[in-house]
Amino acid sequence: MQSQPQAVLQISNLHKSYRNQAALQGATLQMAAGEVLAILGPNGAGKTTLISAILGLIATDSGEINLFGQLQRGTKRSTALRQRLGVMMQIGAASANLTVREQCDLFSSYYRNRRTVAELLDIAGLGSQANSRFSSLSGGQKQRLLFALALAGKPDLLFLDEPTLGMDVQARRALWQQIRQLKASGVSIVLTTHYLEEAEQLADRIAVLQQGRIIALGSPAELTAQISGKRICCTTALTDQQLRALPAVLQLERRQQQVCLVSQAAEQTVLALLQADASVSALEVKAVALEQAFLQLTAKKEAA
Numbered sequence: 217m218q219s220q221p222q223a224v225l226q227i228s229n230l231h232k233s234y235r236n237q238a239a240l241q242g243a244t245l246q247m248a249a250g251e252v253l254a255i256l257g258p259n260g261a262g263k264t265t266l267i268s269a270i271l272g273l274i275a276t277d278s279g280e281i282n283l284f285g286q287l288q289r290g291t292k293r294s295t296a297l298r299q300r301l302g303v304m305m306q307i308g309a310a311s312a313n314l315t316v317r318e319q320c321d322l323f324s325s326y327y328r329n330r331r332t333v334a335e336l337l338d339i340a341g342l343g344s345q346a347n348s349r350f351s352s353l354s355g356g357q358k359q360r361l362l363f364a365l366a367l368a369g370k371p372d373l374l375f376l377d378e379p380t381l382g383m384d385v386q387a388r389r390a391l392w393q394q395i396r397q398l399k400a401s402g403v404s405i406v407l408t409t410h411y412l413e414e415a416e417q418l419a420d421r422i423a424v425l426q427q428g429r430i431i432a433l434g435s436p437a438e439l440t441a442q443i444s445g446k447r448i449c450c451t452t453a454l455t456d457q458q459l460r461a462l463p464a465v466l467q468l469e470r471r472q473q474q475v476c477l478v479s480q481a482a483e484q485t486v487l488a489l490l491q492a493d494a495s496v497s498a499l500e501v502k503a504v505a506l507e508q509a510f511l512q513l514t515a516k517k518e519a520a
């Protein structure tokens with residue numbers, strides 16, 4: 217019999233309100249060792265609140281948090297536990313005045329099982345700028361340094377909050393590669409992102425958070441499968457109003473001449489489309505992408 221991988225993180229029924237504003241309303245999820253879990257959600261969904269609660273940076277009103285099988289009490293997190301966690305800071309939280317080398321030195325000094333300064337400079341790709349102050353780095357370089365600093369203690373569980381924010385395409389892809397290498401070496405990773413492609417590329421599972429609740433949880437393929445729709449793209453003379461009136465159409469997007477519809481029953485929609493406009497061209501029917509699944513999942517719950 218195959219043994220179940222140990223849960224590195226287990227949260228159940230977390231509630232947190234700020235005055236009258238509910239930020240978490242029963243959030244529940246579990247994460248296995250070595251997994252990359254992406255937390256997606258619209259602005260204000262509760263992502264930062266959830267991560268802050270897991271790290272013990274804020275107190276919750278009720279619910280349970282288990283890390284590496286240990287129930288956490290209040291905001292206390294033991295030194296031994298914190299030695300196993302890596303957290304990527306936001307740019308504003310770093311010390312602008314310290315040099316890159318000094319930041320690496322400071323961070324690795326916190327940990328017993330540490331990476332050397334040379335290793336951290338290598339991960340950040342900032343060897344030639346080791347003596348530059350943090351404030352003089354570009355936005356992308358700052359992000360890379362913060363990523364490296366999160367790895368200073370060789371964490372077992374790593375929290376990355378929008379790690380590629382503001383990075384150009386090449387830098388983003390390079391960081392994705394580093395995240396994949398960490399996963400391959402057995403590190404468990406919680407990732408929040410607004411880039412759906414990033415979640416699709418990196419995550420084993422995605423948790424969709426909305427209004428403080430996990431409304432969907434599964435692999436990128438499982439989430440897109442929850443939306444039975446297909447994406448139909450074509451060039452047509454029909455107006456938006458005519459297209460929306462076709463059977464089973466859920467969404468419509470128009471880019472100049474091209475129109476893309478999300479349909480719950482692609483065959484019916486295509487048949488009616490061709491009957492209504494015999495001049496349709498460049499017709500393509502594709503599986504729905506994660507972005508449409510995310511929009512539909514969050515729209516459905518909003519309306520409920």
Ligand SMILES: Nc1ncnc2c1ncn2[C@@H]1O[C@H](COP(=O)(O)OP(=O)(O)OP(=O)(O)O)[C@@H](O)[C@H]1O
Pocket residue numbers: 234235237238239257258259260261262263264265266
């Ligand atoms: N310190 C605070 N005081 C009062 N309300 C707060 C505080 N922090 C968060 N909130 C509220 O709690 C809710 C969840 O916020 P949170 O920052 O966790 O969302 P988020 O998903 O991280 O959003 P974003 O994608 O915009 O970063 C929001 O309604 C927010 O206004």
